[in-house]
Amino acid sequence: MDSMAMEMTPEWAASVWPVCNNLTVHGPNSNQKPASSIRMAAMTGRDSWYDMEKYSRTVTWVCLALIGVAVLPGFMGWARRRWPKRALATLQSMPFYFRTAAFLRSITYQRCSLPLGRGKRIDIPDLGKTLVIASFSIGMIVWCFAVTPYYRCTREWGSPPLAIRAGMLANGMITFVFAFGTKVNLVTALTNIAHERLQVYHQWLARLVLFFSVVHTIPFIVQPLRDGGSHNLYLWWYHNGPEMWNGTVSLALLAWIVASSTNVFRSWSYEFFVVQHLVSVILFIGFYFAHTGNELNSWLWLWAAIGLWGLATLIRWARSAMASGYFVSTRASVEVHSSSDKRDAMVRIAIRTPLRWSPGQHVFVRFHTMSPWQAHPFTVVTLPQPSDHQDSVVVFLARVREGLTRKLYERVVQEDREQGDDDAIEKGGSSFKSSDALPLLENSEHEGHDDENLPTKAKLLPASIDGPYGCSASMASYHSLVIVAGGSGMTFALPILFDLAWRGRTGNVCTRDVVLICSVRTPATLSWIRHQLEAVLTSLASYGITVRADVHVTRSASKELPILQGCDAHLGRPQVTARVDEAIRAPATSFMQESRAVVVCGPQEMSHEVQDSVASVQSDLLRGRLSNVVEVALVRESFGW
Template sequence: MSAAESLEPHWGYAERVVPCVNDAGTCEYLDAVYDAHDLGMIYVAILWATILGIVFVWSVGRRLWPSPRADAVMSAKAEGEVLTASRRKDLRLKRTLAAYSRRYLLPDAAKSIFGRITRLQVLILAILAGYLLIWTLVGIVYKKWVTPVTGYTDLFNIRTGLGPWSNRIGLLAYALTPLSILLSSRESLLSALTGVPYQSFNFLHRWLGYIILIQSSLHTIGWSIVEIKLYQPQPETAREWITQVYMIWGVVAMLLLLFIFALSTPWGIRLTGYEFFRKAHYILAMVYIGACWAHWKPLRCFLLPSLLLWFLDRGARLIRTALIHHQYLPENSVGFKAVTSRLARFPDNENGDVIRMDFEHSQEAWKIGQHFYLCFTEGSIWQSHPFTPLNLPEVRDGVVAHSYIFRAKRGETKKINELAAKKLAVTADATTPVILQGPYGESITESLTLDVNVLCVAGGTGITYVLPVLLDLVRKPASKDRKIELIWAVRRKDDVRWIEKELDVIRNAAVSHRIGVNIFVTREQSSTNTSLPDVKTTEKETDVQEARSTSSASLEGAQTAPAADVQKIGGKDYNRHPNLAEVVNNFVENTVRGSTVVYASGPGGMISDLRSVVASCNSGSRVWRGDERFDVRLACDDRLEW
């Protein structure tokens, strides 16, 4: 470098000495190295142009051709608008394609590898991985050069395409870092542009991290082979290489990445706890980006946006929290004020106590299906957890009521349960301050028209996701041909007390709106006396098939509708659950007309089963022939992904 006539700049790489004064083989190899890097920068630009182009087209498309809202459809029908033949054909084609895609892409992929993830998400991952593989391999000169070592007559350097290829794969790892941050953000720019909830990107964030780990490992292995084996003399060359400052930071970055990976595995999370993993993940990721900056500063153009995106996400969270809690204080001043929530406790020594939390807050109403992150300040101000409100979002006298239920097992929920037990032992009204973040997620009922049948399936506290849907249907006009049903699996018969008030509202509208409510008790063998008002209790300790057939009785035509039909399917078949395939198939086949939406929330196994069942109910050929009953959608709240 000191004897160079001039230095040729290369964006993202070291400057090159020109003209080349080495031997012919070395000069040809350096041509290949720099050309491969310059092509790599172009390929990265194409990669990001593709990503941004897809997001742009998606964002524009959802605004130019939005999905029809239920209120808009009802208004159009009220005004007597008639769809043209071409419009009807377009809608039928759209539903047909959607039915075909759900049939083949909705079920889980290989659960042993990907977990409880749909085939659609795995397909998107495969497309991304294939796209990256192309840019990893093209534009590399695959050739070997044997060049002399200065000062030696018997030693030679072996130069191959391994060096340029290692550079390329390292470049791609750097270029993907901002995308990984985008996919992990709660205040997601991608969600704002595409309308896809932030939690739907968690799978791609996790697997993109695995891809970056593989790329970084191959980059490290490739250059280690070059510097330790192919370059001479040894071990002097290797020692001089590894002691350089940029290489020390490269080793640090690689170790940090391996540590992040180890902590993010299911074994690492179980060993250290989820909260430790989450906090350590934030810190290690930022230190890793800093180490990457120190390792190869010319590529900071990818690292600076990553840091900015992360800080924007954190800043947006703080701002939203501050705005939602900016209230008038008792001393006639304005400032930050936590919400005082009321606690109710439902003891359950076997499965874990359940806490119900109710409070009112001055804010705008959220949309059905959205959730909030709650921070219990009497537990820890450094933790917040996602919860879905079980009530309708209605503004009354300037405030909105919130109601939540959760099972206390460990961590923060266990602390709140212990706190509630202590307070309720000395007073009838236990309270605790809560800090809200949100709302997050998407509306799940905007396109729910009167001709769409609704099946709600919930397991345990997953009832919070589907209950607002039913309460929303109750307050809207009834449709004589619409079928509505709730399937709720609980562990004990007394668990229905969690939502006793809300069940009473549904009971009062059961006849007028043709709502069937079926509750299955799955972990209770012996008879349990309960004084629930207006609840019909049928305890059957026969086989699960008999309990299912009994529970499917419709409430239509009843003079006084019971709040719920509670069926026990424990007995000899302890820990059994409803046959979801039979429940969903019977529901779809017995509808009069119209498509069906299945709203579901509960354990991961239940969601996986429902994906397969709903996929099998979809039939593109029948939908194309006009039978819309076999256009079945699934809206699920898989809490395991949170």
């Protein structure tokens, strides 16, 4: 054996340092500290510090593999939306596709909750997401703790391997925390999973990074204490001062970021959450850079994270500038219903823009003169103009809550009272036309049937938009649809109907029947969408798509029911579970293999009822108990993350 090879073996280290822990003087400057060549040899084959970059690398490959698994279903979903008929025919010709889909849906649609005691439960992500998150987390934790040793002989022999292992695992995950968190998202581009649905992975991965950061910290405290007591700990801390301080501040910031991202903080003040999140993340990155000092090439993962974030931000700003007249000329018409009850009020926001979008997508709106730091997401109710060369009108219907939406509402109402404002649109006038909402209606019998009679007050305000985000919710590749919408959830349902009507005109649609169950608190909410709803129902009927539409008014002061052409109106809540079960379990009306889907957007309780129904039908599909029905898919929008 040559001398170099001999030098690198633990045997050689043991031969020159027979008892590794016979130091009498501890501390970073101990004159008994072994030379680095001896330390290096001693750790060879014992999870050597020099090989620990592999932990970050492996995390990267595992995350990429998980993303890779989602690419195929994402592609299928995309193809179904783009070429509904051809894609569905292809899937029908694939043996086992629908059974596999039903099996996966029976897992992924299951809701999960954990008991909190006293009969209370806390919701956790759906079973599919929980399984992915749990298996990844458990796998990483088991790996971290299964490898030995946890500590070197004494602190003088090197950093505790458990600490470095955990640190490098966390380091590898940081890139993906950013990758899952940005709005313009590479993972979304690859998998067709909307950015808001990736938030759950963003949040849980950040929690896992925090866990491993704590595991990284503890051995650095335990080992010096064990070797030489608190004085030794002090010596090591003092010796590695900046590194320790930077690490401690990073850990504190990370703990704060994770804690302040919980629902409690976000619902308390979303804007405070956004601003502090941004500041805390920037500070965290700065301190983390300083802490790691590119040891074991750790900065590679940090630069990747910053690159993804920077690119996403650049694209967002560029897109937003183009969609919003370069932030100078775009103004939004903000309208409120003059007769609406303050508790149930909505504002309608309309902006002319060259932007293109798909049904169900949302856009962030910023009002520069009111809340320049806030960008709020709203689903676009309208469809874009068919021609790329024409500007379109994005229209949002926003329920008035406590923050920006209330400010907008009050501004319009108040200035209407004061009158004389140059930007105010005349009372009773509206900037929004039915033809803006649904370009295909231009030649239909509803042409010119605008909302001129709506008693609205309106105002023009400088605004910019950023988007579109989210995936297309085009449902044209399903033979029958059940759409359940509660309150402002109608903003998600309407564009789906518009899209069906638009595709119906060209025959590019598989859908033959639609059940629409819509629930609103008062008839005032309906007045915003009445004409669009009636128009689209007429269009759908003319293209041979049968629609059964039921509108439920849950809190009307008078017992009078709204009259909507093509809809049955009811007082009181809909029996959501019974109606959905009835629709999805009904025998197919033809001998064809029928593909069904349920769309829900509304309050949590409603959403849960629908999800439970669709989850429970999957086992019957697997057993072939539903005659000629091959699939029941679920699309759920919760207006949150």
